[in-house]
Each structure stands twice: as structure tokens, then as C-alpha cells.
Amino acid sequence: MSDNVTAQYKIEIDGLNLFYGQFQALKSVPMSIQERMITALIGPSGCGKSTLLRCLNRMNDLIHGVRVQGSVHLDGIDIYRPAQDVTDLRKRVGMVFQRPNPFPLTVYQNVVYGLRVAGIRHSRSLDEIAERSLRRAWMWDQVKDKLDEPALELPLDQQQRLCIARLLAVQPEVILMDEPCSALDPIATMKVEELMLELKKDYTIIIVTHNMQQAARVSDFTGYMLLGEMIEFSETQVIFTRPTKKLTEDYITGKYG
Amino acid sequence: MRIPPRFSQRLAIAFLGGATLVTLVILVAIIVFILEKGLLVLGWEFLFSSPKDMGRAGGIFPTLIGTVLLPLLAIIIATPLGVSTSVYLTEYTRESKTTRVIRFGTDCLAGIPSIIFGLFGFIFFVTTLGMGWSIMSGGLTLAFMILPTIIRTTEEAIRAVPKSYREVSFSLGATRWQTTKRVVLPNALPGILTGVMLGIGRSIGETAAVIFTAGSSLRIPESVFDSTRTMAVHFYILAREGISTENAYGTAAVLIIAVLAVNLLAYWLMNRFIARRS
Ligand SMILES: Nc1ncnc2c1ncn2[C@@H]1O[C@H](COP(=O)(O)OP(=O)(O)OP(=O)(O)O)[C@@H](O)[C@H]1O
Ligand SMILES: [Mg+2]
Numbered sequence: 001m002s003d004n005v006t007a008q009y010k011i012e013i014d015g016l017n018l019f020y021g022q023f024q025a026l027k028s029v030p031m032s033i034q035e036r037m038i039t040a041l042i043g044p045s046g047c048g049k050s051t052l053l054r055c056l057n058r059m060n061d062l063i064h065g066v067r068v069q070g071s072v073h074l075d076g077i078d079i080y081r082p083a084q085d086v087t088d089l090r091k092r093v094g095m096v097f098q099r100p101n102p103f104p105l106t107v108y109q110n111v112v113y114g115l116r117v118a119g120i121r122h123s124r125s126l127d128e129i130a131e132r133s134l135r136r137a138w139m140w141d142q143v144k145d146k147l148d149e150p151a152l153e154l155p156l157d158q159q160q161r162l163c164i165a166r167l168l169a170v171q172p173e174v175i176l177m178d179e180p181c182s183a184l185d186p187i188a189t190m191k192v193e194e195l196m197l198e199l200k201k202d203y204t205i206i207i208v209t210h211n212m213q214q215a216a217r218v219s220d221f222t223g224y225m226l227l228g229e230m231i232e233f234s235e236t237q238v239i240f241t242r243p244t245k246k247l248t249e250d251y252i253t254g255k256y257g
Numbered sequence: 258m259r260i261p262p263r264f265s266q267r268l269a270i271a272f273l274g275g276a277t278l279v280t281l282v283i284l285v286a287i288i289v290f291i292l293e294k295g296l297l298v299l300g301w302e303f304l305f306s307s308p309k310d311m312g313r314a315g316g317i318f319p320t321l322i323g324t325v326l327l328p329l330l331a332i333i334i335a336t337p338l339g340v341s342t343s344v345y346l347t348e349y350t351r352e353s354k355t356t357r358v359i360r361f362g363t364d365c366l367a368g369i370p371s372i373i374f375g376l377f378g379f380i381f382f383v384t385t386l387g388m389g390w391s392i393m394s395g396g397l398t399l400a401f402m403i404l405p406t407i408i409r410t411t412e413e414a415i416r417a418v419p420k421s422y423r424e425v426s427f428s429l430g431a432t433r434w435q436t437t438k439r440v441v442l443p444n445a446l447p448g449i450l451t452g453v454m455l456g457i458g459r460s461i462g463e464t465a466a467v468i469f470t471a472g473s474s475l476r477i478p479e480s481v482f483d484s485t486r487t488m489a490v491h492f493y494i495l496a497r498e499g500i501s502t503e504n505a506y507g508t509a510a511v512l513i514i515a516v517l518a519v520n521l522l523a524y525w526l527m528n529r530f531i532a533r534r535s
Binding site: 057059062064087088090091094095097099101103104113114116117118163166167170 | 351421422424425426427428429430431432435439440444
């Protein structure tokens with residue numbers, strides 16, 4: 001596909017193969033992701049959900065021996081083309097990890113990390129963006145008096161939302177979330193889900209989850225993966241009510257494994 | 258016959274505890290023995306006056322200067338070199354045959370007796386480069402001697418920084434250098450400092466490598482190209498030539514106290530650093 005076609009989708013993945021050395025973890029995966037929607041990836045452990053997610057901000061580049069074939073277009077531009085600036089890509093496509101992973105720094109220093117890295121030094125702008133990002137992640141009221149305290153002393157769910165705030169500060173367009181709630185209790189999980197629905201207004205979100213109810217609750221589109229293949233990709237409602245593939249139905253109804 | 262677990266457990270505790278006790282007693286005995294003899298001559302006079310009659314009388318002031326300058330120079334040269342090397346080996350190269358060879362090389366270097374470094378320093382710095390017996394020759398030699406230690410401790414410290422920190426940093430658009438500078442090195446700093454302190458400790462106590470390269474002049478040096486004598490070398494000469502046993506012990510006492518002070522300072526700095534960060 002040529003790069004200058006007007007993009008219909010925020011992200012278009014086509015024929016994506018990924019090899020860890022000899023092992024093929026993704027097999028000719030196609031997927032089209034719409035802007036300002038939540039797309040969920042579900043599937044059994046080891047099917048390649050995280051791998052697929054990490055292709056979208058090229059975090060797999062950091063792993064030795066990884067080979068990628070096929071194409072991933074962001075706003076119609078191939079992010080695997082040689083001229084792609086990877087740090088620039090990662091600012092546009094941010095990531096929230098499975099375990100809350102604030103740096104062992106203060107709350108404030110965490111939020112502004114990405115900004116400092118981007119070269120913003122002006123302390124008033126840093127303060128402003130920090131406040132805005134913390135508000136967006138719904139934690140300004142909880143931490144506004146604790147900005148200079150160690151982030152690792154916050155409760156886990158606040159740590160995770162701090163990580164989200166840290167990400168929002170660099171103003172990404174796409175947010176990748178790899179099982180962002182798996183370390184959280186049900187109430188904290190619900191809060192993060194509500195937050196995702198709110199963030200959807202401005203961001204394109206792709207979430208990997210083991211929790212099918214979660215996928216059903218928050219996502220607009222769902223992809224079911226199995227052994228490195230995208231078995232079915234469709235509107236969430238369709239996947240959960242009338243999947244077209246037998247494999248998907250087995251997984252949804254819990255007959256898998 | 259099998260020893261019952263409860264019994265073997267007690268045996269283990271007794272053995273391990275006993276070993277610890279023996280170690281402790283030996284260490285304390287050495288320190289007490291030397292301090293007891295050394296403190297007899299120790300005083301401001303001893304510390305801050307120049308030696309007379311080759312050290313038979315007078316103090317040890319010039320050797321204080323030598324003992325500060327040589328390790329200082331060594332650490333100033335070895336730390337940036339060693340830390341940069343470790344960063345390169347851990348963050349910028351993949352584990353390969355070459356890195357394994359380099360690592361094996363540094364390990365071997367760490368095990369070489371210091372007198373070999375002294376010999377090398379004598380041939381290379383003192384003679385070939387014509388630096389003569391000088392603080393410069395001695396400092397460079399010591400720097401090479403402690404380089405392997407600094408490289409290995411720094412490498413361990415860098416490896417101990419959780420991978421997830423790097424991942425987050427990259428995912429926020431940081432380059433590898435920004436990640437190294439802002440995340441990896443600050444978190445590895447306590448470990449790096451440990452290596453530096455070990456290096457200082459080794460340099461302060463070193464005789465063989467120093468005597469060949471910095472000489473043993475008792476004059477107060479005026480530049481880094483003057484010869485100097487460290488406390489360790491002074492002690493060695495006083496004791497070996499039978500010049501003055503009392504002053505030898507006095508010097509040894511100062512040495513021990515200095516090393517202790519350096520370690521305490523390092524410990525304090527480290528704790529402060531850790532407290533500030535977490
Ligand atoms: N760094 C790696 N090197 C080699 N193989 C890997 C690597 N990372 C993942 N794999 C393999 O690739 C496959 C897909 O892994 P991936 O982590 O993407 O699965 P996942 O769907 O996210 O699983 P989970 O639900 O357990 O997180 C697995 O078989 C895994 O063993
Ligand atoms: Mg995963």
C-alpha cells in the first residue's frame with residue numbers, strides 16, 4: 001500500500017509476521033484500528049497479544065533476534081520504514097504496562113519524565129502539564145499535596161494511574177495497555193475502566209486483557225488471537241454475541257482448554 | 258546413617274556462627290593490636306610535622322599528602338574510564354563472544370598481583386614516557402590497578418537496575434543515552450560508589466605498585482611530577498629497614514583510621530543517597 005493514501009484507520013496492520021529467532025509468534029496478522037475507539041485483544045496465554053501490542057510502538061526492537069515482516073501503518077505511514085524515528089513514534093504511541101512501574105522518584109518527577117526527555121525545561125510549563133495530566137488521570141486531588149513524595153509509596157492503583165498520567169504528559173495519540181488491571185483489585189479495576197472510557201474521547205486505545213468481561217465492558221472492537229493468528233476481529237458486540245468462528249465461540253463460552 | 262535434620266540444623270548454626278565469631282575476633286584483634294601500639298605516638302605533632310632523620314623522629318606529614326593525592330588521582334582517572342566501559346558493555350553491546358572475552362580479561366586483570374602493575378608502571382610511565390618517579394606515574398599505575406574492580410562492580414550495579422525502568426523510559430520516547438543518564442546510572446550509583454570506595458581502599462593500602470612508580474621521597478611535592486611517599490610505603494620502609502617500630506605503628510594506626518573513615522563516609526553518603534531517593 002502506498003504511504004500517501006488518506007488514512008481511513010488510525011492504525012492498519014497487514015500481514016504482520018514476527019519471529020523470535022526461529023519461533024514465529026505472529027502469523028500474518030491483519031487488524032484495522034479506528035481512531036478514538038477502544039480495541040481489545042483477547043486470547044489464551046502465549047497467543048501473541050503482548051507481542052502484537054509491542055509491534056505498534058516498536059518495543060520489540062529492543063529484543064535481540066526479533067524479525068518483523070508485513071506492515072503497520074499509523075495515519076497511513078509505515079512505522080517500519082527505515083526513515084521512521086523510533087523515539088518520535090513512541091511519543092505518539094505510548095504504553096501502560098502490566099505492573100505499575102513508576103520510577104523510584106517523586107510523583108512529580110515521574111509525571112514530567114517524558115517531558116524532560118523531550119527537552120522541556122521551563123518549569124512553569126512542566127508544572128502546568130503535570131497538573132493537567134494528573135487531572136486527566138483522575139488523581140490530582142489525591143496527590144496534589146504529595147507531589148514531592150516517592151511515587152512508590154502510593155497505593156498500587158494510584159501508581160498505575162500515575163503511570164497513565166506520566167504517559168498522558170507526552171501527549172500521545174495512541175495508548176497501548178497490556179493487562180493494565182491485572183495487578184489491581186476489582187474496585188481499582190473499575191476506576192481504570194471508567195478512566196479508559198473517558199480517555200477514549202481523545203485517544204485511540206488498544207488493550208490486552210485476560211478478562212473477557214473487561215473486554216466486553218469497555219471495548220468497541222475485539223480481536224481474538226490464538227497461537228499467533230488473528231482468529232476473528234470484529235465489533236465487540238458481534239464477537240461476544242454471535243461470533244462467526246467456532247474457535248472464537250469456544251473461547252468466549254469457556255470451552256477452550 | 259542419616260543425620261536428623263534438626264541436629265544438622267543446629268550443627269550448621271553452630272558452625273556458621275563460630276566462623277563469624279572467629280573472623281570477628283581476628284579482625285578486632287588486629288585493629289586493637291595496631292591501635293594500641295600506634296596511639297602511643299599519635300598526636301597533632303606526629304600528623305602535621307615532617308619526619309626527621311629518615312623517619313626515626315618527627316611526624317608523617319608528607320606521607321599524608323602522598324596518601325591523599327595518589328588515590329585521588331587514581332580515582333579521578335579510573336572512575337570515568339571504568340564507568341564508561343561498563344555502560345558500553347552493558348547498555349550498548351549485546352552479550353557476545355567479544356564482550357565475554359573483555360569480561361574475562363578484566364577478571365584476569367583484577368587477579369594480577371599489584372607488583373606486576375608496579376613493574377609495568379615503572380617500565381611504561383616512569384621510564385618509557387619519562388614521567389620519572391612521580392605522583393603522576395603512581396596515580397596512573399594505581400588507576401589501571403583498580404580499573405577492573407570498578408568495571409566489574411559498576412557492571413553488576415547496572416545489571417541490577419530493573420529492566421522495566423529501561424522499558425518505561427524507552428516507551429516514553431527516551432533515547433538509549435537519556436535512559437542511561439536519567440534512569441540507569443542514578444539507580445546504579447550506590448553500587449558504583451561501592452566500587453569506587455573499594456578502589457580507594459586498595460590504593461590507600463598499596464605499597465608494591467607505588468614504590469616502583471611514585472618513589473619514596475619524603476619531601477612535600479610541589480607538582481604531580483614530583484616523587485612522593487604514601488603512608489603505606491612509609492610504614493613498609495620504617496618497618497623493613499628497622500628504622501623505627503614506634504613510628505611504623507603510629508603510621509599504621511593513621512592508615513587504619515583513614516581507611517575506616519573513608520568507609521564510614523561512603524556508608525553515610527550511600528545511606529543519605531538512598532534515603533533521598535526512596
Ligand atoms: N522475548 C521473547 N523471546 C522468545 N520468545 C518470546 C519472547 N517473548 C514472547 N515469546 C513467545 O512468544 C509467544 C507470544 O508471547 P506473548 O507474550 O506475546 O503472549 P501473550 O498473548 O501476551 O501471553 P500472556 O497472556 O501470557 O501475556 C509465546 O509463546 C512466548 O513464549
Ligand atoms: Mg502478555
